Amino acid sequence: MKVPTLASMAAEGKKPDVLFWVGCSGSFDERAKKITKAFVKILNKADMSFAVLGTEESCSGDPAKRSGNEFLFQMQALVNIELMNSYNITNIVTTCPHCFNTLKNEYPELGGNYIVQHHTQFLNWMLKQGKFSIKGGKFKGKRITFHDPCYLGRGNNIYEAPRELIKKLDVELVEMKNCRSKGLCCGAGGAQMFKEPEKGNKEINIKRTEQALELKPDIIAAGCPFCNTMMTDGLKSKEKDDIIIVKDIAELIAEAQNL
Amino acid sequence: MTYLPNLLFLLLLICSISLFIRNINKVITNINLGKQINRSDNSGERWKNMILLALGQSKMVSRPVSGILHILVYLGFILINIELLEIIIDGILGTHRIFSPFLGEFYSLLIGVFEIFAFLVIVAVTIFWIRRNIIRIKRFMNPEMKGWPKRDADYILYFEIILMFLFLSMNSTDSLLQNLDVPNYQKAGWFPISSFLDILYANFSIPDLILLERTFWWMHIIGILFFLNYLYYSKHLHILLAFPNTYYANLELQGKFKNNSSVTSEVKLMLDSSNNSFDSSNNNESIPDKFGASDVTDLTWVQLLNAYSCTECGRCTSECPANLTGKKLSPRKIMMDTRDRLVEVGDNFNRNNSKIIPDGKQLLKDYISPEELWACTSCNACVEACPIGIDPLSIIMDMRQYLVMEKSAAPSELNNMMGNIENNGAPWPFNNQDRLLWAEEN
Ligand code: SF4
Ligand code: SF4
Numbered sequence: 001m002k003v004p005t006l007a008s009m010a011a012e013g014k015k016p017d018v019l020f021w022v023g024c025s026g027s028f029d030e031r032a033k034k035i036t037k038a039f040v041k042i043l044n045k046a047d048m049s050f051a052v053l054g055t056e057e058s059c060s061g062d063p064a065k066r067s068g069n070e071f072l073f074q075m076q077a078l079v080n081i082e083l084m085n086s087y088n089i090t091n092i093v094t095t096c097p098h099c100f101n102t103l104k105n106e107y108p109e110l111g112g113n114y115i116v117q118h119h120t121q122f123l124n125w126m127l128k129q130g131k132f133s134i135k136g137g138k139f140k141g142k143r144i145t146f147h148d149p150c151y152l153g154r155g156n157n158i159y160e161a162p163r164e165l166i167k168k169l170d171v172e173l174v175e176m177k178n179c180r181s182k183g184l185c186c187g188a189g190g191a192q193m194f195k196e197p198e199k200g201n202k203e204i205n206i207k208r209t210e211q212a213l214e215l216k217p218d219i220i221a222a223g224c225p226f227c228n229t230m231m232t233d234g235l236k237s238k239e240k241d242d243i244i245i246v247k248d249i250a251e252l253i254a255e256a257q258n259l
Numbered sequence: 260m261t262y263l264p265n266l267l268f269l270l271l272l273i274c275s276i277s278l279f280i281r282n283i284n285k286v287i288t289n290i291n292l293g294k295q296i297n298r299s300d301n302s303g304e305r306w307k308n309m310i311l312l313a314l315g316q317s318k319m320v321s322r323p324v325s326g327i328l329h330i331l332v333y334l335g336f337i338l339i340n341i342e343l344l345e346i347i348i349d350g351i352l353g354t355h356r357i358f359s360p361f362l363g364e365f366y367s368l369l370i371g372v373f374e375i376f377a378f379l380v381i382v383a384v385t386i387f388w389i390r391r392n393i394i395r396i397k398r399f400m401n402p403e404m405k406g407w408p409k410r411d412a413d414y415i416l417y418f419e420i421i422l423m424f425l426f427l428s429m430n431s432t433d434s435l436l437q438n439l440d441v442p443n444y445q446k447a448g449w450f451p452i453s454s455f456l457d458i459l460y461a462n463f464s465i466p467d468l469i470l471l472e473r474t475f476w477w478m479h480i481i482g483i484l485f486f487l488n489y490l491y492y493s494k495h496l497h498i499l500l501a502f503p504n505t506y507y508a509n510l511e512l513q514g515k516f517k518n519n520s521s522v523t524s525e526v527k528l529m530l531d532s533s534n535n536s537f538d539s540s541n542n543n544e545s546i547p548d549k550f551g552a553s554d555v556t557d558l559t560w561v562q563l564l565n566a567y568s569c570t571e572c573g574r575c576t577s578e579c580p581a582n583l584t585g586k587k588l589s590p591r592k593i594m595m596d597t598r599d600r601l602v603e604v605g606d607n608f609n610r611n612n613s614k615i616i617p618d619g620k621q622l623l624k625d626y627i628s629p630e631e632l633w634a635c636t637s638c639n640a641c642v643e644a645c646p647i648g649i650d651p652l653s654i655i656m657d658m659r660q661y662l663v664m665e666k667s668a669a670p671s672e673l674n675n676m677m678g679n680i681e682n683n684g685a686p687w688p689f690n691n692q693d694r695l696l697w698a699e700e701n
Binding site: 067069101109138182183189190203 | 518694699
């Protein structure tokens with residue numbers, strides 16, 4: 001797979017149009033890596049000029065900040081900012097809404113000013129620029145529901161970009177009882193991904209999965225690697241993972257185009 | 260002798276208004292115990308927020324039933340306060356319906372409209388009571404609503420019904436006296452609703468009717484002045500505070516959490532000593548004596564204003580994923596605890612000549628447990644749901660910051676996660692050199 005790093009490009013005296021911020025999940029998590037690869041396939045297919053930081057990338061600091069460790073968060077942020085500023089980065093795209101939110105909203109006060117886009121926004125932009133096109137392909141006619149990631153939706157008021165892309169796949173988009181600004185969290189945010197939940201009577205991801213199951217969808221579309229894991233786990237515990245799949249929008253598009 | 264009622268009225272008015280001012284001053288003093296935060300920017304946007312959310316109640320209707328009923332009660336409240344102006348002037352001057360000669364037909368219309376609203380208020384309040392006490396809607400039944408908060412909510416409903424009944428009875432007896440051509444009771448007003456009460460009072464003699472009319476008049480105004488001073492002890496402070504609260508609300512995107520700039524200088528200093536490449540010009544910024552919040556005085560005044568403004572409606576809690584799945588966390592409880600603790604600290608401050616004598620208690624642990632704080636997913640559903648722009652999440656985050664940065668008291672899995680970030684730049688124990696391995700896979 002063609003994945004240029006900023007360092008290698010800089011060595012040749014080149015600079016990409018956009019930095020693809022992969023994020024820790026997208027780099028290490030088995031499931032999330034598939035999202036990363038799907039997105040890169042689309043970028044390559046459209047011949048976009050992009051690069052990744054590769055081994056120079058480090059955690060954005062989001063889980064540290066949401067845990068209350070402002071010190072660790074700022075350490076991460078300042079190191080990342082210094083690195084990106086040294087490469088004169090202006091545009092960033094990322095497949096993780098947590099990295100997206102942190103880079104876009106919390107880095108500026110620490111000296112990192114970039115135009116940051118979530119991949120669903122970026123893909124929409126690419127479509128409008130005619131860089132590539134989407135056809136329904138193998139998902140034509142399927143019933144799809146979209147789970148709003150908190151840090152994309154409520155956190156940054158982005159509700160339509162992912163839906164516009166899904167509609168392009170010639171599918172039937174159905175909405176859960178809680179959607180858009182009233183979307184129910186998958187349970188992973190605020191560093192919950194990394195700890196056991198507090199005592200309660202149900203897991204949050206199960207509750208959200210039940211809302212999705214009410215719609216009897218074929219596919220649950222996600223826009224965040226954490227939501228993806230939570231919804232997949234939810235389906236497994238409901239023993240529905242054989243008939244319903246969870247896919248990131250980048251994966252849906254890449255697969256529909258047989259990339 | 261004839262001036263006695265006027266004097267009595269004036270005395271009552273002055274007493275209750277000065278008591279009210281004293282209470283409001285207490286609220287202001289307590290809110291000022293919070294830390295500084297600048298919210299004087301962007302006044303255009305802020306006015307807009309206030310007009311939409313507080314005056315226009317735009318978020319209330321996201322739940323149509325309670326939203327529309329609330330708007331009725333709110334409009335009724337405002338309109339009937341116009342009538343109050345006349346009552347106060349009448350009370351001081353010893354006149355009767357002083358506006359009627361000036362306004363003529365329009366006066367009649369006004370009174371009629373007030374009556375219709377009074378009726379709608381009774382209907383709305385009755386439905387509210389049924390929702391709380393018969394249907395027992397879930398968000399009114401959470402543990403934090405036991406005791407005073409539950410009683411407070413019910414008292415207000417009873418109170419509103421009584422006030423409206425007094426208002427209508429006053430009009431009914433008045434209209435009967437008008438029709439009997441009793442001196443002083445000049446013909447004025449249209450009584451579309453109170454005329455239904457006439458059967459109750461029609462058989463009384465004129466002196467009894469006058470006595471009744473005066474009694475209703477007095478009880479109505481005494482009731483309102485009582486309500487004014489009840490506000491301080493009640494969630495109904497929101498009638499006033501919703502306005503400043505929406506004005507000073509956070510205007511940033513909800514995903515953006517505030518930057519703790521006092522940490523920045525320290526971090527820069529540290530990075531500076533390791534690789535000397537950071538500009539350390541502003542590292543003389545003073546380091547605060549505490550990171551995060553363990554008590555109300557560590558919170559900002561806006562967060563404290565939030566606490567006083569909370570209506571205890573529970574819209575936040577009913578959207579909270581943690582609460583919906585049986586966890587202890589309830590964003591409404593976060594706000595109520597903050598307010599209750601603030602009242603306690605405020606009393607302490609008042610009693611001890613503007614000093615807070617340590618009372619061995621704090622917001623953290625004595626009111627809000629770490630278990631509640633760690634259950635939050637930072638999803639912002641509570642912030643989005645609040646009809647008056649309250650931000651419970653910011654308090655949760657400040658308290659987490661205290662737990663982690665001052666007490667190193669994060670759950671152990673989170674400590675592992677943070678250790679990983681520190682050592683390998685990822686929340687999992689992976690080697691940073693392996694970050695690009697995915698590019699070689701298919
Ligand atoms: S931000 Fe926290 S407290 Fe608010 S709704 Fe989400 S989980 Fe509940
Ligand atoms: S914080 Fe807002 S939504 Fe929650 S109970 Fe108070 S007023 Fe209602």
